[in-house]
Amino acid sequence: MKTKLLSILFLTSLTQINAQKTYPQDFSTPLKIPMILSGTFAELRTNHFHAGLDIKTQGREGINVYAIGDGYISRIKVSPRGYGKAIYITHPNGYTSVYAHLKEFKGEIADYVRRQQYSRQSFAVDLYPKKGTLKVTRDEVIALSGNSGGSGGPHLHFEIRETASEKPVNPMEFGYEFADTKKPLINGVYVYPIDGMAGGNKKNVYKVGFSKGTLTRNTPIPASGKVGVGVKTYDQLNGASNMNGVYSIDLYVNNEHTYNFTAEKVSFSQTRYINSHTDYHHKKTSKGWINKCFLDPGNKLAMYKTKVNRGIIDVESGKSYNIRLVVKDFKGNQKTSTFTLIGRENTPEIEVQNGSSKRFKWNIAHNYENEGIKLHFPANSFYEDIDFTYSKVGTSHKVGNTTIPVHKLFTISIKPEGIPAQDLNKTVLTRNGKSIGGEYKNGWITDKSKEFGTFALKVDRTPPKIVSVNLSNGSTFTSNSKIKLKISDNLAGIAKYVGKIDGKWVLMDYDKKYRLLTFAFKNEDISVGNHIFELTVTDKKGNQTRFERTFIKK
Template sequence: MPSILLNAGWRSIQSFIGLFVLFSDVWGQRNLYTFPIKPNDTTFSQIILSGNVGEIRPNHLHCGLDIVGEDYEPIHSIYKGYVSRIKVSSYGYGNVVYITHPEIDHVSVYAHLIDFSPKIRKYVRKKQYEQESFEVELFPNPEELAIEAKETIGYMGNTGNSFGTHLHFEIRDIADFVLNPQDFFAVQKHDKLPPRLLKVAVSPLSPESRVNSKFQTQIFTPLPSAKGWKIPQKIKCYGLVGIEGLTWDIVSGSKSSFATSKVRLRVEGKEIFAFHITNFPIYEIYALNLHINYALLLQTGSSFQRFYQTDGNRLGIYKGNGKIFVEDGKNYAVEVDLEDTNGNSRTLELTLQGEKPDFNETDELLATGILSYDIVENTLIVRGKYLMKPNTKGSIELILQDGKSLKIPLAYIEKGKEAIFLYDLRKGLPKLIRSQNIELPFNKQLIFPKKNTFFENELMKVFFPNGALADTAYLDFSAKTTHFYIGKINEPLVWDVEVTYQHQKNNVSNVLDLKKMFIRHSRGREFLENLNDSTFAIRSGYLTGDFKFVQDTKPPTIRLLRKSPEKLVFQITDDASGISHFKAYLNGKFLLMEYEHKNATLWTETHYTEPLTGEFELRVWDKVGNMQVWKIIL
């Protein structure tokens, strides 16, 4: 016993030492690092943020600070190091510089730059001319672009997927884990406003679970209270449930919204869950779709953060599971603390009242001709509109794929009209749903999340790599001449899936020119990778239902906007597959052009100093290879 206590005590001392070292490092780096904007303003009185780490953005978590400023405001390195990566693009981070700080094993990131510093620009221009491309991604050697602390490395702009002049600034560790810059800089410490909570949701998490007697997420509006917010009425629940919240932070004097970065969940005073949105791997930012209730986002357009951990989420920001098991006849006092980066917090209070569902099952429900089903995670939900037949027990019949028959009892009546039946698909996959005189085929295919899984028929093969799905999925598959279908699901993809399509078997090649074809779906476009004469493949990050074949034989459009001896400005557009790339030549030699997709504008290199005289030629390609040529004698 004494040795156990000694070991436990030593582990506590080790944990304390680890925390001391961690916070010592952060405080030490606060003394080393200077802010990338106005580095001599140590009070941060002139610094305005429009975004911070952990904000809920479309399909990803925000990984840095958005710092407001003006075009061409100088951007400075926060510490000495070397440029380890540069990317020039009209998309994503636009013009971006990555600086590695080897003394500290950190990397700082500076995105959406309008221009680079002269020495970085010289390096980039040389590579662009060598590659004859505006878009480049470069990885300089450590000795090529050494950087000093406070050195100007670029200028603030609005390039890439940016919608206003600002600097997107990140700090990562050497393993590409996102760190919160607000842990290193005391910016916004004047803020005294706590996060806001607009809505609260309670979701059933197993087929036996209910919220207000339904297997359905229920949404509530919290009221102000002394601690923060409360839901005055008791919420009737049974089984395993999860709490979710629509929340964000506000800052004194700012019109922007920010992340509610810390959450703690307590049941009967005991903490069972917490998260802190910091120190997560950059390659897991799309796990946002698991951090929020993705199905509820599709239904409502709102991002409810889950105050419990769902399957397949690898963000690593969580402590505890957070799922609450509610027993019949018991009440559960629940408290949720919401906190911002500056420590401002408020608490939500609510009570879950355990109540087991109780139905009068003495009536059988006869189908009127309407029967449908849906799937939520592993739960099959069968719905039907029915007439009453007295003195018998209500149920539907499932015929499983192994031939067995199961009777599924009525779960509850919804809105007095619709009968709801629930079944756990982990008990066996059905092939037919039967109710009296109605038979409904069950055509879903089971796809597993944690192993390489294939679906294949005579027309197409779909490959789901290990980890592509966060949870088990049940999908429809079909293929026709003009489109194919991969059943829409309420859970997101984590990694891309690959679809290989036998186009000759379905006569696609007789209808469409494969070389001029792409795939369109509700979230965007995918492009073909020809494997051989009879098959092609696409990679998709979405399961959206219909994937339609679209043929694009029309080249991009080029329009001259302005002409002078110093500069040419064009508008380039393509309404189908989109702009791929472009090249310009002056008197037969490559001439760099710069591009901004947000306004479809293309112009001759800003720092080109020679007069534009002679024969000029511009070539613009779309993403299926159509090319437009524009020529002029200057």
């Protein structure tokens, strides 16, 4: 009996040790300037959790970026959107570091990328060099920090991923030090009547009011049935005013630990579950983020270490429920809020089905057809059962309620009524006035969407626009100069662009957010004298614009 007890204690201890994974603590810093953050790991972003740290670069571009450890470059991506110019380094300890929104690559890396871009005649490339092709050493300069891609200002986006799973891990777990003596902020606490009542209301979310200057409420809140708790919370670090994400959220009911969310790691395949983790309706209508401390049936996010009864509180009449909400940052600074729920008799509400809506179960596939429209939703498209609505106004189709999140791509097909046959291949499918694509096939214009909205068809016969920033006939340039042009399209979106000098393809950087194309002379072998520059831009429906000017190279 004693031996059996010791075995149980040993296994329990071993399980606890394995649950507390330790990470390497010997990586170097990617920047050699004070490490001040503008964004934290798993911070709440539109449709995703932030996969790394955003490190401030003193409001400027061009700061040296260093490899955090020995390894080899396993991927280099250049894109006019997203991460912009990015480097991925695989390290021998099982982790991969990522450096994004770079201004330019350095040394052998820059030469390798340039050769590949010219070989493929494309600015945008996604490269996977063979192991050993581009080796790097700890603290080697690999790039300059920048603002490329979808960046909203100069900074370094920095990630550490598990190499095998490509799952991002919070870089703070690896021993990086950031000054942080500030407690997180709690800007609101909410009680949700999931299948019951909160604060006297069965339909609306109840915002908890606290005693002035505190996060404690002394007056009990009447509740019944199944309810959940939500919290609007942010963190701030020293030296920055940014409203960042917290590291953990814990909920205790009568001192029982019922819910935990921890920002240790997140999978890209699960990142869209943020729309279930948060109050999507509140985000859409009020622009703020509320973390729900309870799980919808379809929420499969693996960032919850505790989820008793999915975090849902079953309130019984006459009983009291002391609620304690604790939010922490990575440094352990914490803020606590407390209040009490008092159970009342739960009067079941008779559900009245809206005649214009159709009940969709969250976990099965659904097909819907109406006049001139077909929809297909795969299984698990939603996080909970929804009331699906549809209406048609003129030639527009209002599909669903835009405050309800959709997890998976659903297929939408619209009959191109009244559109001439010669324009069918120029027709785009729009959502809320913006193109999402669209292909004509078997009498329908079809594409996919991950959001509800108002869908319609529009014909795009308009070619892209090209506006010169600094190039006119006879303009003079030196080896340190750049040719700059802005390109845009009114509907379908730009598919490709081709820049040439004297008939030969040249590399032009494209920054989509600024609609800016740039050609830099410093890396090109352009002889002194007269030359012809030409640019052709094509949109996704084949409309094309050509631009040509002469210039002089000094």
